Amino acid sequence: AQPVIVAIDGPSGTGKSSTSKAVAAQLGLSYLDTGAQYRAMTWWMVTNGIDVDDPSAVAAAADKPEIVSGTDPNHPTITVDGVDVSGPIRTPEVTSKVSAVSAVPEVRARITELQRSLAATAERGIVVEGRDIGTTVLPDADVKIFLTASPEARAARRSGELKGADVHTTREALLKRDAADSSRKTSPLAKADDAIEVDTTDLTLPQVIECVVTLVEEKR
Ligand code: C5P
Numbered sequence: 001a002q003p004v005i006v007a008i009d010g011p012s013g014t015g016k017s018s019t020s021k022a023v024a025a026q027l028g029l030s031y032l033d034t035g036a037q038y039r040a041m042t043w044w045m046v047t048n049g050i051d052v053d054d055p056s057a058v059a060a061a062a063d064k065p066e067i068v069s070g071t072d073p074n075h076p077t078i079t080v081d082g083v084d085v086s087g088p089i090r091t092p093e094v095t096s097k098v099s100a101v102s103a104v105p106e107v108r109a110r111i112t113e114l115q116r117s118l119a120a121t122a123e124r125g126i127v128v129e130g131r132d133i134g135t136t137v138l139p140d141a142d143v144k145i146f147l148t149a150s151p152e153a154r155a156a157r158r159s160g161e162l163k164g165a166d167v168h169t170t171r172e173a174l175l176k177r178d179a180a181d182s183s184r185k186t187s188p189l190a191k192a193d194d195a196i197e198v199d200t201t202d203l204t205l206p207q208v209i210e211c212v213v214t215l216v217e218e219k220r
Pocket of ligand 1: 012034035036038039098099100102103129130131132133177181
């Protein structure tokens, strides 16, 4: 069978990661979390004292860190210069700075290249989750999904993940990050014209997974 390429985009808190990992595991495909790559780049900038609000400083450093993603959906990994950063990339500091770093064109060019080469070498195919996969990174993907959910549902899910973080604060931070990601100049968060939109507000995770698995199987 030909490798199948699945692009799953959408804002945060829509269940993208949980859905993408489960779909890849169920169908025996590779898995790539592109948000983790932007977070890894941001972690490196912060760790090396680069001012993330200075786009030219970020651009000048964009080709320095070596970011490597492991694509097994049952055990995804991410390293920067050989260091496992899967924990440190989830801190509130990195989360609050990632939109500024990911808006820099040199950062996007570098990471997009990594994403395309991982997709091209996945033997059975790959599920790639992010913000601009269906529009920019893999416009020829076989299946494009755009996940949405109400701001309330997204904030509730995120504060659940953050073990009881205040829902109101989480909601404000999440909406701020989505607004920044949607309004940047270079490949903003957007639904591709040919993507299938799935509103997950009133669906359980197993229902979303089943829906996406069915869409992929129809295309294979
Ligand atoms: O998915 P996650 O919340 O981990 O993504 C972190 C950030 O990485 C997003 O808020 C966005 O700024 C950036 N990102 C991006 N393009 C992608 C994936 C993530 O700009 N394809």
